[in-house]
Amino acid sequence: MRKTFYITTAIDYPSSEPHLGHAYEKLCADVLARWHRLLGDDVFFLTGTDEHGQKILKAAKRNGLKPQEFVDKKAEKFKELCKKWNISNDRFIRTTEPGHVKVAQEIFKKIFDRGEIYLGKYSGYYCTECETFYLEKDLDNGKCPVHGKPCEILSEESYFFKMSKYKEKILEYIKENQLSIWPKGKKEEIKNRLESELRDLSVSRSSFDWGVPVPINKHHVQYVWMDALLNYISGVDYPNEKFEKYWPADVHLIGKDILWHHTVIWWSILLSAGIPLPKTVLVHGFINTASGEKMSKSKGTVINPLKLAEKYNVDSVRYFLMREIPFGEDGFFSEQALKKRNNDELANELGNLVNRTLSMLERFNGGKIPSARTEPALTEKLNLKKIKKHMRAFEFHLALSEIMGFVKACNAFVNEREPWKKQGKELDGILYSLADSLRVIATLLWPFMPASSEKMLEQLGCWKQGLGECEFNLLKAGTQTKKAGILFEKIEAEERKTIKTSMH
């Protein structure tokens, strides 16, 4: 039986166009999903859109559309993002799908039947931007601590979930390391906040109707997080076979602003419903503007990932983000920095290695892989163990640095050995070593740059193999290679015009 690996991203609010932060999160999850596929795991990768709630309702009204029409239109943009960025999700879930609504209601009812949901009245602060209730003490000068916008004061009848009951249990789980929150600093953050207090959670709204109807009272809709979080189980067809196979999730990948929701709120819901808890909550950093500020629509600094993928080779953008930003830290995108990495590392090093290897194979051996073995001078330059260690520690930028170090070593090998001056067995050895090393490089780069990796493998006349077989000498002698096309175009200086989002 193959090991399963179930990975999810947060589901995005389709209240406006996707931005680079959404793309970055899907990219990080895609890298992990593909890496696990290379390791031979049975992977399920879920992403999607969070389509109910007041924020969406307001956005639909602003656009003069019914909420369902509005989300139908916007969800397409998020699907297009997945396609253009080559995200290998196995399913795209939308919370307005009847299957999801059914599960969300089922869980609400289950918790109600256990006596852990009661009717009351909510009076307090609410930020519609993050769809979150706040206590006065958590506000920042009366404003939402995440969005910096004034909070609404709500006063309405609401159902409450006895979340406070789970405080000690969750604290115990966190302290005993039974539940993993990565990076470690984030774990401390949650522990401290949880230790200070945990109140019951308002889990329904009665002042508007765009949401999952509360199964026991048709005048209420479920609080949007009490709906959205359940996508992680409805997305694998809870409670059926697929759920049995993949649950508990191995990784919930999220941004730092929604950690509380994915630990305390989500775990309490699961504990109450008697469902096992997920294994790891993995928190990535934020993509900010080059000056370190949050991307902002009003300032026009939001980067549109769909346009980015039209303007540049999407693999260059994928590579740039994963190589440039240490995972878990905040970072920024600039076209100047993208250009530098694309030109120096992808065009000059990797593209050049592919080009010269295939050209020499063509020139000296009619495009056929010779019969030989890869020289230790090259094999010893690749530290596969180290790459695996970095991937396990989510140090994607270091794994890439190690792989690209091997690319450099291959280029240096060509310069030192001067194959154009050699012939016979020696020439065969050099050509085989280079082609076989390229196969290994293409395989290791597949999670990061899948299209370029597949192109490289196709040019070498072979196909991606699992990581267990990523060792050398697997390229078959006599294989016909294809003449190289340009893998990575250089980005010219005048291409530095900044890409911004068109508002709607």
Ligand code: MSP
């Ligand atoms: N709908 C909720 C999540 C529900 S999950 C059950 C939500 N949506 S969101 O559209 O606001 O954010 C989706 C994801 O994008 C979150 O993980 C969030 O942290 C992430 N990001 C939002 N802005 C970001 C950046 N600027 N950079 C990186 N990720 C960012 O929250």
